[in-house]
Amino acid sequence: MISDLLSMTVLVGILASGIRLATPYLYAAIGETFGQRSGVLNLGVDGQMLMGAFTAFYVAIKTGNLWLGILSAMVAGALMGLAMAFVTVNLHAEQGISGIGFYLFGLGLSDLLFQKLLGTVETVKGFPKIQIPFLSDIPVVGEIFFRQNVLVYIAFALVPVAWFILNKTTLGLKIRAVGENPEAADSLGVSVARIRYFTIILGGTLSGVAGASMSIALVNVFQQNMTSGLGFIAVALVYFGAWRPWGVLAGALLFSLVNSLQLWIQVLGIPIPSDIAVMMPYILTILVLVATVSRVRAPSALTKPFERGD
Amino acid sequence: MADSNILPSGHTRIDDLEMREITKIFPGVLANESVDFSVHAGEVHALLGENGAGKTTLMKILYGLYHADEGQILLNDKPVEILSPTDAISQGIGMIHQHFMLVESLTVAENVALGLRSSREPLTDLDKVSERILELAKIYGLIIDPSAYIWQLSVGQQQRVEIIKALYRGAALLILDEPTAVLTPLEVDEFFSIIRDMAKDGHGLIFISHKLHEVIDISDKVSVLRDGRKVGTYQTKDATKADLARWMVGRDVDFRPEIEKVELGEVRLEVIDASCRSNRGTPGLENVNLEVHSGEILGIAGVSGNGQRELAEVITGLRDITGGRIELDGADITKLPPIDRTDRALSYIPEERMKDGMIKNFTVAENLILREHHKKPFSNGGILNLKAIASHSADLITNFQIKTPSQETPAKSLSGGNIQKVVVARELSREPRVIIAAQPTRGLDVGAMEYVRERLLEERKSGTAILLISEDLDEIFALADRIAVIFEGQIMGIVGREEATPEKLGLLMAGVKEGV
Numbered sequence: 087m088i089s090d091l092l093s094m095t096v097l098v099g100i101l102a103s104g105i106r107l108a109t110p111y112l113y114a115a116i117g118e119t120f121g122q123r124s125g126v127l128n129l130g131v132d133g134q135m136l137m138g139a140f141t142a143f144y145v146a147i148k149t150g151n152l153w154l155g156i157l158s159a160m161v162a163g164a165l166m167g168l169a170m171a172f173v174t175v176n177l178h179a180e181q182g183i184s185g186i187g188f189y190l191f192g193l194g195l196s197d198l199l200f201q202k203l204l205g206t207v208e209t210v211k212g213f214p215k216i217q218i219p220f221l222s223d224i225p226v227v228g229e230i231f232f233r234q235n236v237l238v239y240i241a242f243a244l245v246p247v248a249w250f251i252l253n254k255t256t257l258g259l260k261i262r263a264v265g266e267n268p269e270a271a272d273s274l275g276v277s278v279a280r281i282r283y284f285t286i287i288l289g290g291t292l293s294g295v296a297g298a299s300m301s302i303a304l305v306n307v308f309q310q311n312m313t314s315g316l317g318f319i320a321v322a323l324v325y326f327g328a329w330r331p332w333g334v335l336a337g338a339l340l341f342s343l344v345n346s347l348q349l350w351i352q353v354l355g356i357p358i359p360s361d362i363a364v365m366m367p368y369i370l371t372i373l374v375l376v377a378t379v380s381r382v383r384a385p386s387a388l389t390k391p392f393e394r395g396d
Numbered sequence: 397m398a399d400s401n402i403l404p405s406g407h408t409r410i411d412d413l414e415m416r417e418i419t420k421i422f423p424g425v426l427a428n429e430s431v432d433f434s435v436h437a438g439e440v441h442a443l444l445g446e447n448g449a450g451k452t453t454l455m456k457i458l459y460g461l462y463h464a465d466e467g468q469i470l471l472n473d474k475p476v477e478i479l480s481p482t483d484a485i486s487q488g489i490g491m492i493h494q495h496f497m498l499v500e501s502l503t504v505a506e507n508v509a510l511g512l513r514s515s516r517e518p519l520t521d522l523d524k525v526s527e528r529i530l531e532l533a534k535i536y537g538l539i540i541d542p543s544a545y546i547w548q549l550s551v552g553q554q555q556r557v558e559i560i561k562a563l564y565r566g567a568a569l570l571i572l573d574e575p576t577a578v579l580t581p582l583e584v585d586e587f588f589s590i591i592r593d594m595a596k597d598g599h600g601l602i603f604i605s606h607k608l609h610e611v612i613d614i615s616d617k618v619s620v621l622r623d624g625r626k627v628g629t630y631q632t633k634d635a636t637k638a639d640l641a642r643w644m645v646g647r648d649v650d651f652r653p654e655i656e657k658v659e660l661g662e663v664r665l666e667v668i669d670a671s672c673r674s675n676r677g678t679p680g681l682e683n684v685n686l687e688v689h690s691g692e693i694l695g696i697a698g699v700s701g702n703g704q705r706e707l708a709e710v711i712t713g714l715r716d717i718t719g720g721r722i723e724l725d726g727a728d729i730t731k732l733p734p735i736d737r738t739d740r741a742l743s744y745i746p747e748e749r750m751k752d753g754m755i756k757n758f759t760v761a762e763n764l765i766l767r768e769h770h771k772k773p774f775s776n777g778g779i780l781n782l783k784a785i786a787s788h789s790a791d792l793i794t795n796f797q798i799k800t801p802s803q804e805t806p807a808k809s810l811s812g813g814n815i816q817k818v819v820v821a822r823e824l825s826r827e828p829r830v831i832i833a834a835q836p837t838r839g840l841d842v843g844a845m846e847y848v849r850e851r852l853l854e855e856r857k858s859g860t861a862i863l864l865i866s867e868d869l870d871e872i873f874a875l876a877d878r879i880a881v882i883f884e885g886q887i888m889g890i891v892g893r894e895e896a897t898p899e900k901l902g903l904l905m906a907g908v909k910e911g912v
Binding site for chain 2: 254255256257258259260262263266267269270271272273274275276383386394
């Protein structure tokens with residue numbers, strides 16, 4: 087049975103769905119990267135994703151317009167981010183605890199809204215696969231990379247964009263400075279609060295899209311806690327990727343491929359207990375974090391509220 | 397250059413800056429009370445005062461970090477509002493903070509560019525910035541590599557980056573907040589010559605300090621602050637060190653206390669052939685031999701990082717010894733853990749008082765019993781005796797003149813001098829037989845420094861053996877009976893107080909043995 091995994095069709099299948107499954111990780115983890123580079127650890131990603139997933143699903147079902155769904159998911163995520171920014175930047179709340187609060191809030195509210203507004207499990211016709219002309223015809227490669235839905239392409243395009251913003255723009259310079267030494271940035275007239283508001287809201291927006299990418303592109307349903315902790319893995323991926331977009335991409339691919347592998351193991355009926363298979367990505371998270379965390383240095387001001395000295 | 401009002405950096409000179417009747421109140425503290433202060437192009441104006449006298453507050457108001465409750469600021473006789481550092485910068489005022497405001501993980505050019513409009517927004521223009529940095533560096537004689545990361549630079553180089561950062565932003569007037577605190581003596585000399593050149597070129601410079609000899613060295617004028625009020629402004633050339641100290645502290649200060657002759661007693665502490673490793677794994681100490689007698693202060697002089705820390709830690713048991721022995725009152729304590737050494741009346745005033753000398757979130761009372769907490773009367777069978785602790789700390793607060801709102805105040809909220817008094821009170825009140833005092837007065841203001849030195853001399857008189865580790869030669873000369881010079885983990889020589897001259901010690905500190 088194990089040999090089934092080695093057939094060409096299955097390998098291509100594993101890789102193709104691995105690429106697809108990386109989508110929510112990428113949106114969420116790239117968003118989280120911006121937050122953490124500016125010194126804010128947002129543990130509420132999963133809650134923001136659930137809100138995004140529900141909002142996109144609901145709007146898409148009611149209007150039949152998937153892009154409107156994406157847009158509303160972005161707004162929902164941004165609003166969650168705004169609240170997080172207020173609590174952590176203005177009220178100087180402990181970031182870890184308030185993030186968990188926002189996670190639970192998003193988890194509860196998305197389910198409540200689902201029960202009140204929809205009640206039954208429905209499916210939506212999600213984003214279709216787009217075959218990129220010519221590229222999708224390349225054997226193997228085309229099937230793996232170029233027959234995906236639009237959100238997958240955008241997610242991968244986000245990686246170089248994020249890298250460019252962080253490293254080549256004045257905004258990125260400010261974000262990095264605020265995350266390393268907010269006092270220094272402040273003394274040069276950079277508004278620490280404004281930068282952190284921006285990154286947290288951006289993170290929320292992208293988390294919203296991450297959720298939407300699940301509910302209206304990947305699985306095309308909404309159900310309670312459908313992310314099942316994926317947002318937390320996204321946070322871990324930021325550490326794994328050493329706060330760099332390309333590192334985050336590598337991490338996202340690693341996890342989604344393992345995830346895809348375990349799905350195929352179940353599909354093919356390979357006799358590994360499904361519980362063990364499902365655990366694989368999570369165990370991998372822990373192992374990888376243990377192996378990498380001591381190797382890299384986090385932004386110095388990560389999790390530290392900023393207040394002008396007195 | 398004198399007749400033009402353009403600085404070499406291309407920016408306009410600030411001929412006069414005046415702060416009038418500045419008052420600033422923090423909850424419960426009057427930080428500045430109706431202070432007048434002014435500075436003119438081409439002069440170095442020192443702002444002198446003890447810690448907490450209100451120097452930094454006044455300058456943070458000028459730089460827009462704080463807002464004055466009353467008073468006004470005039471620039472070339474015109475009133476200006478400075479509400480933020482951005483306002484200050486746009487008026488040509490730059491500030492170099494005591495703790496550098498640099499982002500270590502960024503390059504020099506990135507640190508300079510931070511917060512400025514780029515010529516190709518939204519992209520950075522680091523090449524252009526680097527060019528301009530090199531240009532400024534050339535004009536002002538500040539050698540720096542724009543592409544170096546801050547963490548790669550020495551403290552002196554980092555300070556140059558700070559100066560360039562200010563010049564780049566068009567600073568005509570520079571506020572220097574205790575700029576020498578972190579520099580080595582050689583770096584101080586270089587820094588002073590940069591300051592002099594900048595003044596000559598028409599910059600105005602404000603030099604905040606509590607170090608009298610530096611103020612005398614570098615400034616043209618000096619304003620003295622005490623308890624938030626200005627004592628006066630004087631021409632530096634007319635003032636002596638004793639004058640400045642009196643204005644600053646409000647009474648006469650004794651810099652070289654009389655040292656009474658004390659009969660040398662038995663050897664209390666003996667370090668025999670001690671070796672250990674440094675934190676980096678390199679040799680920290682190599683075959684060090686020392687003995688300290690009852691009633692004696694043995695000074696350890698040397699440039700920072702030559703094994704002083706290792707020596708203190710090997711004696712107190714905080715660092716593993718790799719060879720040799722330590723004897724206390726003739727008993728071998730080499731293998732004893734720190735607490736057993738403590739219990740044999742070994743006291744330790746560590747170099748990093750906030751980190752190693754106390755627990756900053758603990759109250760003053762708790763910090764005062766840290767070393768004795770496991771003993772009666774402070775605890776019995778593991779239960780703390782709060783009454784005994786309270787009365788003990790009340791005694792020490794009075795006896796050691798610790799200024800604290802209450803004994804329940806967290807130690808971290810005291811001033812630097814009072815924090816050190818807490819450590820000194822704890823270590824001296826337990827009738828020590830041997831004291832290891834590492835940099836006991838570093839960073840303290842004159843009053844606290846004088847106090848700590850007097851207490852150490854009292855201990856000496858009562859027969860305690862004291863090992864005084866200090867990078868401040870003045871302090872070694874003021875207190876030590878004998879002086880051992882440490883260099884790269886080895887004792888280069890031990891000289892008596894009478895034969896010791898700065899030249900002789902300087903050579904040893906540089907690793908040159910006598911007769912070579």
